[in-house]
Amino acid sequence: MEFVTQHAVLVVSVVKIVILLFLSLTTLAYLTWFERKVVAHIQSRWGPYYVGAHGLLQPLADGVKFLFKEDLTPPGADKFLYILAPFLALSLALTTIALIPFGPATIKILGQPTQLIVANVNIGLMFVFAITSIGVYGVALAGWSSNSKYPLLGGLRSSAQMISYEVALTLSVVGVVLLAGTLNFSEMVGDQSGYYRYLPFLPRWHVFPQCIGFLCYFTSAIAETNRVPFDLPEAETELVAGFHTEYSSFKFAMFFMAEYANMLTVSFLATILFLGGWLSPFPETWTFLQYLPAVALLGLGIYLGYDAAVVARGIARIQLIVITFGALVLGALCLLPAVMPVIQGPFWFLLKVGCLIFFYVWTRGTLPRFRYDQLMSFGWKLLLPVSLANLVGTALWIIFPLLVKHG
Amino acid sequence: MSLPFILFFVFALISVGGALLLILAREPIHSALALILVMMSLAVLYLMLGAEFIAAVQIIVYAGAIMVLFVFVIMLLNAGTEERTDFSKIAKYAGLPLGIFLLLELAHWMAHSLIGKTPANGAGSANVMVSTRDLSMQLFQKYLFPFEATSILILIAILGALVLAKRDE
Known part of the structure; x- marks a missing residue:
């Protein structure tokens, strides 16, 4: 007990890290289910269906399958780097989540003011970029250390692609930094609260003045995370599976999880920088909106209850009843006065992130893959000049009133 | 022994070890990775000196951008293991004394300028972030x-x- 009181910051941080890690790993597992389900419905299929109700236990089955597969190391591979690469990819991808604020600093948990962030760094944005810029090595080293042609080509492609698009990614964000005047995530979100004076229905989110920056950011973010239509490093028609061709068992799963973690990170970042983070798009006077998380969960519970009672059969019915019960209990919990103010920020934040993730999956289900030279010329000849022009324009926009004032 | 003191020695040792590995490694890609290790531990040292911006830029520019290009070129050229040649005569007879001389000189200047003094602006005391x-x-x-x-x-x-x-x- 003495240790806890003396090192309160440390203990709170560790508790936050454990909760966040558990939640994000579960989310990563269920993102695979979400993606398969959405892509399946885009293509008029059912997707995962048999393992659990609505295929909800599919991620669990996949995890068990990965654990029990044989862990192969190709002959002639650089053993140390071959093992290091997936660890590097996953751990770096997960580290960035520690810097993301999920709610305002004013909320209180158990009477203590707590911010929903693990590490509130002054220059959070710079640190996220620092960590993601190291993330390239996971993919590049995986390609090199496998001692095989296709992974090498995939690793080469991915490092070239990441170098190219990182430039546009970083430049497109500088406009927001200029507007907010800070590199700290919490202050950035605070800067976006309120409404425009002449357009009182429009929240002061940076996406409106920085719409070009947002488009550049999200396009290069898709490229940075090696997703369709920029998934050249693992183009299966050309490179079998790209940089992770030789990986099996849990190392492959780690690459898979790293990809989803990166998707989450860039969506978090887009939400904080451009979409107002945890802020609600509606005015604060609409107090009835604070029941929205509870209503959403209760609605989900009622829908699932109907599903369990009418549609489902067998074991799926039992599972659905359990999930229904869980959703109803969670919804009721959200109505408690102690929980309600805490849940508001994360609710809006995760709602926005969810929309961006859906957009990710949507593009995957819709767009064909780029050709390699198209990818390069798109990045260097279109995205880079446009984001640069956006930066210069924003700087002029900010400096112009000052120039007028000071003559 | 305070925590910053221990951390300083840990990362100083890592950076020196990484520098040695950079020179001694036979595979070019191992050398490149050792250089990244050096840069990362230097970034941690900057951070402990209170220069968070420099630390982040060190990682983004050097470890992130420049070294990715290095690794990229090594992979592209598929460079094989280095072949050792006999050490050159000049390095053998002039290098070692000169190296020791440089080390002594550095030690001399450090002893005369830094020890026992704190920097004027208060930076370097790890608690102050610029x-x-x-x-x-x-x-x-x-x-x-x-x-x-x-x-x-x-x-x-x-x-x-x-x-x-x-x-x-």
């Missing part, structure tokens, strides 16, 4: 001319690379 705003104020007001001169120099270097890389029509 904010990015203060840094940019200094860069764009007091040191504006050197800053802009450096950026023009870099621009010239980029143009030079373009001219050299351009093929004759």
